[in-house]
Amino acid sequence: MAPKFISFEGTEGVGKTTAIDGFCRHLDELGVAYVRTREPGGADMAELIRGILLNKNSILHDDTELLLMFAARADHSYKTILPALDAGKWVVCDRFIDSTVAYQGFGRFHGEQSALDKIDLLIKNFVPRLPDITLWLDLDVAIGMARAKNRSQADRFESLDTSFFDKVYQGLEYGFNKNSERICRIDASGSIDEVASRIREAVGL
Ligand code: Z5A
Numbered sequence: 001m002a003p004k005f006i007s008f009e010g011t012e013g014v015g016k017t018t019a020i021d022g023f024c025r026h027l028d029e030l031g032v033a034y035v036r037t038r039e040p041g042g043a044d045m046a047e048l049i050r051g052i053l054l055n056k057n058s059i060l061h062d063d064t065e066l067l068l069m070f071a072a073r074a075d076h077s078y079k080t081i082l083p084a085l086d087a088g089k090w091v092v093c094d095r096f097i098d099s100t101v102a103y104q105g106f107g108r109f110h111g112e113q114s115a116l117d118k119i120d121l122l123i124k125n126f127v128p129r130l131p132d133i134t135l136w137l138d139l140d141v142a143i144g145m146a147r148a149k150n151r152s153q154a155d156r157f158e159s160l161d162t163s164f165f166d167k168v169y170q171g172l173e174y175g176f177n178k179n180s181e182r183i184c185r186i187d188a189s190g191s192i193d194e195v196a197s198r199i200r201e202a203v204g205l
Helices: 016-030 044-054 062-086 097-108 113-126 141-148 162-178 192-203
Strands: 005-009 034-038 090-094 133-138 183-187
Touching: 005 016, 005 097, 016 034, 016 090, 016 133, 016 192, 034 062, 044 062, 062 090, 062 097, 062 113, 097 113, 097 162, 133 162, 133 192, 141 162, 162 183, 183 192
Parallel strands: 005 090, 005 133, 034 090, 133 183
Antiparallel strands: none
């Protein structure tokens, strides 16, 4: 089977990390070679940019935040994602372009068409490879935020309020409606095992 590029998306605390842990264990059992990675980050310079983006002390204009996401993504794409796929490995990525549509396009820019158009343009011009499958872990925003509450220290995004994450949810739904051939909506309620088996079924493994 040709190596696949799979991204996981969702609002705050939906269980992406947990789901990716389980999915990677499954790939291990099947003997599938893969690279696990994340955004923002996933390569040396991209991780430095992640530090800026998530640092609560960073004061960033919304445009700066958006462009830093894409600068990090270019570094990540050329240094990690493309080489892994070229080497025959699967890529399992925690967040990718759909997070930008949701967090920046909807969270920061309220779903304004001009912002969505800019993001589209950036994707078309600066993202050399889109995921083959995107798994949107769909969970009520309030449940996710309650799950995430036990975290020790909130970063620049995690300290935003429910109204921001409601907009992020709308952005994920918008992306899903626009790209339903690539994005699979996964019911992220229920037990960890139930979510894991929905994911395996969606990927066909
Ligand atoms: N960002 C952006 O703005 N624009 C972009 O283009 C990109 C990213 C790419 C990265 O944060 C931030 O960057 C992100 C968006 C922004 N900010 N936010 N918010 P991150 O990568 O550090 O964090 P995250 O992606 O938001 O992940 P998370 O909120 O930390 O959570 P999670 O990975 O989805 O959840 P989890 O850690 O697996 O689970 C949360 C808790 O729930 C944990 O205690 C689990 O044990 C529990 N859990 C998990 N599954 C279940 C089930 N099924 N039942 C019950 N409990 C469960």
